[in-house]
Amino acid sequence: MSDSNSESEILFGMVRGRYGDRLNDDELEEVRKGVDALVEAAESLRAVKLENGDEPFSVFTPYRRED
Secondary structure: OOHHHHHHHHHHHHHHHHHHHHOOHHHHHHHHHHHHHHHHHHHHHHHOOOOOOOOOOOOOOOOOOOO
16 A cells, blocks of 8 residues: 555545544545545645745736726
């Protein structure tokens, strides 16, 4: 089992433990899919290596007066 699977299982277990009595099987499956997607997104963010001096990317958008 990879780390992402165990992370997903832990997070899903927390949700199921807290709200499982209020959700049916179909709703729990949708929650599982959502948790898996969030864990995958978190892994992608963790994969980006940043240096101490890295700053956010700024997008320059010139002001255009409305006529």
